[in-house]
Amino acid sequence: MLKRLTRIAAAMTITLLLAGCGQQSSSKTSGNNTYKTMTSDIIATMDPAQFTDAVSGQTLTDTMAGLYRYKGNKLTSDLAIKTDVSADQKTYTFHLRHGSKWSDGTDVTAADFVFAWQRVVDPATKSPYAFIMSGIKNADAITAGKMAASQLGVKAPDKYTFVVSLDQPIPYFKSMTCLQTFDPVEKKAVEKYGKNFAKTSAQLTFNGPFILKNWKGTDDSWIEVKNPNYWNAKNVHLKKITYQAVKENSTAMNLYKSGKLDDVSVTGQTAEAAKGQSGYHVIKQPWETYLRMNSQAVPAFGNTKVRQALSMAINRKAFISKVLGDGSTPATSAVTTNLFYNAKTGADFAKESLKGGYAQYTTYNLKKARKLFKQGMAEVGQKTLNFTFLANDTPAAKETAEYLQGTFQNLSTTGIKVKMTIKTVPQKSWLQMGTAHQYGMMASIWGPDYPDAENFLTRYTSSVSNFSGSWSSQEYDQYMANAAGKDATKPQARWNDLLKANRLITKEQGIIPLYQWGTVHLTKPSVKGVEYTPNSLFQYIGATNK
Incomplete structure (x- = not known):
């Protein structure tokens, strides 16, 4: 009974809070093509070989570029401008974009993909996602400790050609490479920072639409700024994205109605009470x-x-x-x-x-x-x-x-x-x-x-x-x-x-x-073009907030 009364009281409080929002508060927005949103928790890791959670995955998607990327429900090229598939569907040859850069100015090359994928399957890395490489030649033997990581079925015959050999055909292989585990990693950065690689934003490099700034590893908020060197920078309209970890529904609503966040997700009685409010929508x-x-x-x-x-x-x-x-x-x-x-x-x-x-x-x-x-x-x-x-x-x-x-x-x-x-x-x-x-x-x-x-x-x-x-x-x-x-x-x-x-x-x-x-979201009407993709992440290329 006490638990039920507590929920009723909470629902009444939330209803009053939302009723007091009005159109004026809901119209406040960051604007100027900056976007402030909430997330459920802090970043667990920024190492593509170590992530397993959605928060880290979203941040990696924002800041890294792999072979392919979803645009809405459509699989589109990111760094792979062309892909040749052998007749038996066991060999993929990815031809990479020329001129793509890491945030330290170094060229992104096929060797970065080779290094990253070998690093994932290496038992010494202890990647929780190493299993996803199963199907690539020798991956299972390597993760079992029976072969060296250098024997993985990947190679870079030249600077911008990346070849992958499979044990058997994988019908969904292209779409699978959108997973952040398949992102390239700059070998120079890993060797430079060693065990501290990716512990902070200063200890890793980026090649995606945005660059993570001033992240210390345990922050409950972080900033991503537009990467001017990203190959598709002309279609990245947001200048800055600010994430804030919010765990309480009441906090989320206060931040939204005060204009401090442009998008929030809420649950429980808060979500029920939010129905009918400006910006309310459900993302399936x-x-x-x-x-x-x-x-x-x-x-x-x-x-x-x-x-x-x-x-x-x-x-x-x-x-x-x-x-x-x-x-x-x-x-x-x-x-x-x-x-x-x-x-x-x-x-x-x-x-x-x-x-x-x-x-x-x-x-x-x-x-x-x-x-x-x-x-x-x-x-x-x-x-x-x-x-x-x-x-x-x-x-x-x-x-x-x-x-x-x-x-x-x-x-x-x-x-x-x-x-x-x-x-x-x-x-x-x-x-x-x-x-x-x-x-x-x-x-x-x-x-x-x-x-x-x-x-x-x-x-x-x-x-x-x-x-x-x-x-x-x-x-x-x-x-x-x-x-x-x-x-x-x-x-x-x-x-x-x-x-x-x-x-x-x-x-x-x-x-x-x-x-x-x-998920119930409240999003400011000024926010346009944010897309939810089949790999369960938000895509901000093309998004605006004016």
């Missing part, structure tokens, strides 16, 4: 929040019926309404909707995956959930499911953890019970502890690096220990191997492989899908 995103369970820390999570019970105990629609209050929708599988479509039929992959009864595993059914929970706990020989839920310190994460705590408690019946303890840590620690498997359960987030179901599903194969939680399946691994191997050039066969994999992880609830994002 292919991001998914899901629950992963560590069966090494909590053996009962290794039981399929226990996992299914936890999933069916969640009323996702009620959760979104009570906790998020935004445009999010219930997640139904490991792959989001509106992402990947059948080339022949146009069918949505995620929706197709649910046919045949698979929707039941993510549909609220407390009666069935209690039955499965009782059976599962009997199979593992336990009376109490005792675990720690690891959450970051954002308001949405805290409220999510509290809601799930109450939800899972509903599984408790005579003789068996659930005891969930919440542990809250800062975002950076949360990322580190997740990678180190220092949790019982946690809510994780994934957005696609390229619009293909494989980008979601590969993360849950047995070899990807950083992301898999603890669930693994040889059958699942085989489906994914077929999609990446013998069926890679057969669109329908590959589709079927991925479909089987998604249905399997959905049935076994190897992860528990929670919700697909729909």
Whole structure:
């Protein structure tokens, strides 16, 4: 009751706050082609080989240039002006732009790509995204420590030609290179700064649309200025972008109405109260929040019926309404909707995956959930499911953890019970502890690096220990191997492989899908041309704020 009254009081406060905004406050803007926006947290890293989070990914997208870049939903050339693909689709020859410069004045060359990609797969780098290089010749052997990084299937036959050799065809390879892990890195800068490389903005170099300035590594705000040497600088109209980490909805609204931020995103009751306000809009995103369970820390999570019970105990629609209050929708599988479509039929992959009864595993059914929970706990020989839920310190994460705590408690019946303890840590620690498997359960987030179901599903194969939680399946691994191997050039066969994999992880609830994002934004009307791309990032080339 106290929690409910607190939320009602908060909603009343927010409503009054928004009602007092008026047209005058909402019309204030940075203008002069400067743009001030909020972000959810600080930059975790600016090293392309080390990033895993959206904040770092967005900053790298702003400040670095790779082979390709999305312009809206269209894949366009960035540094690769032309790409030749061999008949067997195993060799890509990228012809690079001449005259592209690093921020220290040095030419960007094919050797920078060779160095960067070799650095990612080198076990000494400990890149959490090294797995994404799988499929490039020798990548798997190198990451396993069986070959030297210099043996990776990449080479620079001349200054502006970059050649990549693949083990097998990768249908989405061009779009995959938009991921920041594939960005070039200046070898001279890495060697100069050593272990301190990319710790601050002064200890790395940039070649993208903007240059990061005066970032000290732990700042809760940072500035990017237009890079006059970027090859497409004529279409970069914003002179400066200012990011500010904001964790409280009330703070975001105060900054927006006072004109100190041009764009904010809000959740919960704040998002509900913001409806109808000037600048209100919802950005539908292919991001998914899901629950992963560590069966090494909590053996009962290794039981399929226990996992299914936890999933069916969640009323996702009620959760979104009570906790998020935004445009999010219930997640139904490991792959989001509106992402990947059948080339022949146009069918949505995620929706197709649910046919045949698979929707039941993510549909609220407390009666069935209690039955499965009782059976599962009997199979593992336990009376109490005792675990720690690891959450970051954002308001949405805290409220999510509290809601799930109450939800899972509903599984408790005579003789068996659930005891969930919440542990809250800062975002950076949360990322580190997740990678180190220092949790019982946690809510994780994934957005696609390229619009293909494989980008979601590969993360849950047995070899990807950083992301898999603890669930693994040889059958699942085989489906994914077929999609990446013998069926890679057969669109329908590959589709079927991925479909089987998604249905399997959905049935076994190897992860528990929670919700697909729909983020509520308030954006000043003066802001034009900011685009949200298929790789889940904002694109500011062409954007204005006058």
